[in-house]
Amino acid sequence: MPVDKINKLPESHRNILKGISNLHVRKWLSECIEICNPDQVVLCGGGAEELRKLFADGMKAGVFIELNRQKLPNCYLHRSNPNDVARTEKCTYICTPTQAMAGPTNNWMETRAAYQKLEPLFRGCMKDRTMYVLPFVMGPLGSPLAKVGVQITDSIYVAASMGMMTRMGSVAFNELGDSNEFTRCLHSVGDCNPDRRYICHFPMDNTVWSFGSGYGGNALLGKKCLALRIASYLGYQQGWMAEHMLISGITEPGGRKSYVAAAFPSACGKTNFAMLIPPESYRQSGWKVTTVGDDIAWLWVDKTTRKLRAVNPESGYFGVLPGTNWKTNPNAMHTMAHDTIYTNVALLPDGDVWWEGKTDSPPPHAIDWIGQPWTPDCGRKAAHPNSRFTAPMVNNPALDSAANDPAGVPVTAIIFGGRRKDVIPIVYEAFNWDYGVYIGATLGSETTAAAAGKVGLVRRDPMAMLPFIGYNIADYFIHWFRMRSRIADCPRIFQVNWFRKNDRGEFVWPGYGENIRILEWILKRSHGEVYAIESQLGWMPRAGDINLDGLNIDPTEFAAVQQVDAESLKAEFLAEEELFLKLAGELPKEMIFMRELLVSRL
Ligand code: GTP
Ligand code: SPV
Ligand code: MN
Numbered sequence: 001m002p003v004d005k006i007n008k009l010p011e012s013h014r015n016i017l018k019g020i021s022n023l024h025v026r027k028w029l030s031e032c033i034e035i036c037n038p039d040q041v042v043l044c045g046g047g048a049e050e051l052r053k054l055f056a057d058g059m060k061a062g063v064f065i066e067l068n069r070q071k072l073p074n075c076y077l078h079r080s081n082p083n084d085v086a087r088t089e090k091c092t093y094i095c096t097p098t099q100a101m102a103g104p105t106n107n108w109m110e111t112r113a114a115y116q117k118l119e120p121l122f123r124g125c126m127k128d129r130t131m132y133v134l135p136f137v138m139g140p141l142g143s144p145l146a147k148v149g150v151q152i153t154d155s156i157y158v159a160a161s162m163g164m165m166t167r168m169g170s171v172a173f174n175e176l177g178d179s180n181e182f183t184r185c186l187h188s189v190g191d192c193n194p195d196r197r198y199i200c201h202f203p204m205d206n207t208v209w210s211f212g213s214g215y216g217g218n219a220l221l222g223k224k225c226l227a228l229r230i231a232s233y234l235g236y237q238q239g240w241m242a243e244h245m246l247i248s249g250i251t252e253p254g255g256r257k258s259y260v261a262a263a264f265p266s267a268c269g270k271t272n273f274a275m276l277i278p279p280e281s282y283r284q285s286g287w288k289v290t291t292v293g294d295d296i297a298w299l300w301v302d303k304t305t306r307k308l309r310a311v312n313p314e315s316g317y318f319g320v321l322p323g324t325n326w327k328t329n330p331n332a333m334h335t336m337a338h339d340t341i342y343t344n345v346a347l348l349p350d351g352d353v354w355w356e357g358k359t360d361s362p363p364p365h366a367i368d369w370i371g372q373p374w375t376p377d378c379g380r381k382a383a384h385p386n387s388r389f390t391a392p393m394v395n396n397p398a399l400d401s402a403a404n405d406p407a408g409v410p411v412t413a414i415i416f417g418g419r420r421k422d423v424i425p426i427v428y429e430a431f432n433w434d435y436g437v438y439i440g441a442t443l444g445s446e447t448t449a450a451a452a453g454k455v456g457l458v459r460r461d462p463m464a465m466l467p468f469i470g471y472n473i474a475d476y477f478i479h480w481f482r483m484r485s486r487i488a489d490c491p492r493i494f495q496v497n498w499f500r501k502n503d504r505g506e507f508v509w510p511g512y513g514e515n516i517r518i519l520e521w522i523l524k525r526s527h528g529e530v531y532a533i534e535s536q537l538g539w540m541p542r543a544g545d546i547n548l549d550g551l552n553i554d555p556t557e558f559a560a561v562q563q564v565d566a567e568s569l570k571a572e573f574l575a576e577e578e579l580f581l582k583l584a585g586e587l588p589k590e591m592i593f594m595r596e597l598l599v600s601r602l
Contacts, residue, residue, distance in 0.1 A: 012040070013033055016041045016133070017030055029150070035123055037127050038127075038131035039130060040131065041130070041133060044134050046169015046170060050163070064076040064157070064160075067352065069351075075342065076340075077343075078157050078344075079369060079370065079371060080214060085215060086216065086450055087217040090453075093198065095109045095111050100472065102472065115202075117198070118198055118209050121196060121211045122209070125188045132154070135169065136150070138313035138314070139298065140405060145300060147231065148172050148179075149221065149222055150183070152185065153189075158214060160341065162222060164391060184206065185221035186207075186210070190211050197211065197212035223318065232469055241299045243296070243463065244468055245293075246293055247293045248273065249409065250288070258412040259410060259412060260519070260523075265418060265464040268417060271295070271320065271332060272324075272332075275291055275331035276515055290398050290400035293310075294319065295314065295318070308411045308490065309407070315392060315393050319391075321358070321387045323356070327512075328512045331398045334395070335391045335393075339391065340389050340391040341391075343389075343390065344387040346366040346369060356382065369382065412492075413492050416443050420444065423571075427495070427522070427541065429493070436494075437477070437481055437484075438594035441477055443460065460576065462476075463476075463480070474583050478588050492522075492526045498515060510552070546558070573598075576595075
């Protein structure tokens with residue numbers, strides 16, 4: 001922006017700009033101020049005091065309700081607009097010069113057309129509002145992969161959330177120095193009209209423009225937008241990977257520690273797996289699980305060792321509440337016991353909160369997530385199915401000691417998992433990397449409330465990344481196949497499915513903490529310590545190799561769901577065709593070969 005235009009800005013805005021020493025940030029911010037025309041500009045420097053002020057201001061504005069100070073110190077309830085409760089994939093675009101760059105699975109807009117469409121929406125959108133400027137870092141400070149972003153937003157909820165989910169504040173300017181390499185994240189809730197909702201990514205400009213939503217992955221732009229969509233594109237160009245994966249550390253009896261990275265689609269168990277507490281018998285013999293990350297992993301190959309390593313770019317959790325309780329996920333319950341934002345849950349008369357599955361029996365009455373009186377028999381849910389908690393990762397009692405290590409952690413195994421009531425066994429191992437990539441690429445999962453749309457439909461969600469790949473999916477697959485040759489002794493790849501159901505519609509596998517039993521086999525296989533049986537689908541545990549002691553599960557029922565059923569596998573292949581046809585002529589040859597081998601095994 002020319003100097004004379006900057007001089008026309010109100011003095012208070014000019015003073016904010018003068019306080020920013022990075023000239024690229026200053027120039028971009030002045031342009032955004034000129035477009036959005038905010039009443040006030042607040043530069044967030046980070047820290048607890050600032051967060052307190054954001055909550056205090058948010059309470060005055062009706063954005064936050066303070067919860068019971070004894071039960072939930074420093075916790076707040078936020079109710080989103082009822083039309084704005086989940087990621088909206090149909091409003092999410094990859095904006096590139098050609099459609100081929102965005103590929104067959106992304107919504108696409110031509111770069112200039114997208115800017116032209118969105119600029120009028122942003123013009124004047126912050127009149128009478130405060131613009132928060134949020135500099136932030138994704139990744140441990142000093143990590144070779146750490147990325148700086150600056151988000152502009154008119155949502156105090158987003159500002160407070162970004163303070164927990166990212167390393168926000170002046171640290172970002174220290175990390176950035178004089179460089180122009182930061183992601184420009186412009187966000188406005190606008191009038192929160194679903195017809196004017198756009199989440200536009202400009203990977204070639206390192207830019208995200210998000211308008212019309214204040215919720216989760218649509219609005220906390222460091223998360224899915226930067227750390228997955230923009231980062232996956234950068235990773236493709238630079239030889240590393242941004243994945244929708246948890247990272248957890250597992251200590252075995254005897255003290256050996258291994259790390260696994262696991263990709264499950266949204267609301268399919270990443271946070272729970274990352275915070276897993278093994279059952280009593282396992283704990284006593286020395287098993288322990290610690291969390292590096294619960295949603296996103298950045299993976300790269302170390303130059304000297306040629307081993308795959310991973311960091312979690314985030315510094316907080318935005319976790320699903322329904323189904324979370326002291327039995328299923330005590331670490332999450334501890335994590336959200338203080339300094340937490342609860343979004344779209346029910347409010348109890350004593351200032352506590354409730355959601356479906358928090359307790360065995362529901363409270364006699366509550367105020368539901370839209371602010372209406374609620375009773376158990378009223379026929380509505382008290383909390384939204386995608387209600388969430390936002391909490392800093394330091395709250396997690398099981399935080400891994402390497403969670404902030406810029407060198408990351410080594411990855412021993414990669415796990416893909418979907419939500420499948422049938423067909424897919426509880427666990428099996430891929431024959432090799434290429435077949436593992438094929439398994440990930442054809443991953444099917446039932447849709448959940450984490451994204452707007454129908455729930456429970458099986459769709460292909462390659463690597464749990466379908467909504468998050470920032471470029472052409474064909475190139476993404478090729479990138480995965482090519483990683484193998486860079487890695488010495490590449491991690492073993494597995495598929496798991498915690499969601500198998502029996503004829504009565506009940507989960508066959510107890511899940512949660514008991515998943516350690518499956519992890520035990522995964523680690524033994526990865527370290528070359530247990531035999532496996534070859535099946536059409538992959539390497540299978542022998543009967544007796546998965547420890548079922550103390551479980552209320554019939555070994556024959558377990559064996560039955562591990563059994564590969566050729567007829568249902570054939571139906572699965574037909575369902576995969578949908579994805580293959582989308583890729584048409586661009587399907588990597590490894591995919592075709594893997595598929596042919598699999599078909600020939602049936
Ligand atoms: P996103 O944050 O959307 O990426 O979700 P996520 O993958 O982290 O899923 P999360 O761990 O929050 O779990 C989603 C839902 O699945 C919750 O209702 C959990 O209670 C439930 N869930 C998680 N793990 C298991 C499991 O092992 N078995 C069963 N039956 N349910 C599970
Ligand atoms: C997901 O949908 O995978 C999430 C929640 O982790 S959101 O941040 O809204 O994308
Ligand atoms: Mn997620």
